[in-house]
Amino acid sequence: MKIKLLAFAQVRIELGFAESTVECSATETPRAILAKVAPEYRPDSSVRVAVNREYADWDKPVGEAFELAIIPLVSGG
């Protein structure tokens, strides 16, 4: 399956893209999927991941997800 990978703010700058499409399987984790496109990047503890627009676990399989978003420390308001 294909999943849309989104990067925002500082992570977008570090990874060099805002959006990418990645081939993966439902059993893969967000951490493993991100490593396919950015093998050198290691998210620190302040960086969260969202699967289908819900905060999720970096190490839980994504299932039949359509979107994975890398969410650095938020700073709105």
Add this chain to the structure above:
Amino acid sequence: MKTHIELTHQAILPPPLPTDDREIGAQVDFLGIVRESEAGEPIAGLNYEAHEPMAQSMMQRILADLALLHPCKEVWIIHRLGFVPVGQAALFTRVLSKHRKAALHLTDELIDRIKKDVPIWKLLEGTKE
């Protein structure tokens, strides 16, 4: 509780005051304004970006949570995106309630939750004077 959530690239215009509900006894408006310096350095403004669909759904969920704790009549959230110059508002909230405490508490907790969980970021890139 009625809710209005908006992400906009335009300057924030506070909505007109409600006139049809005579049971509203408290109105708390909050504006988050861009200051002229960040980490001691002068800036011209801040750039805001968001994961817009997720930001919308997170704010809706936060309001659903807070409505259970602090029942109010109506809440507005307007967050500006893109470049926001110094002195202009990046965030507007309005809470209308029967009594002041619910509106004050909801406002305070709402802004804390937005800053903690809603995927909106302020960026300094391209904003130095």
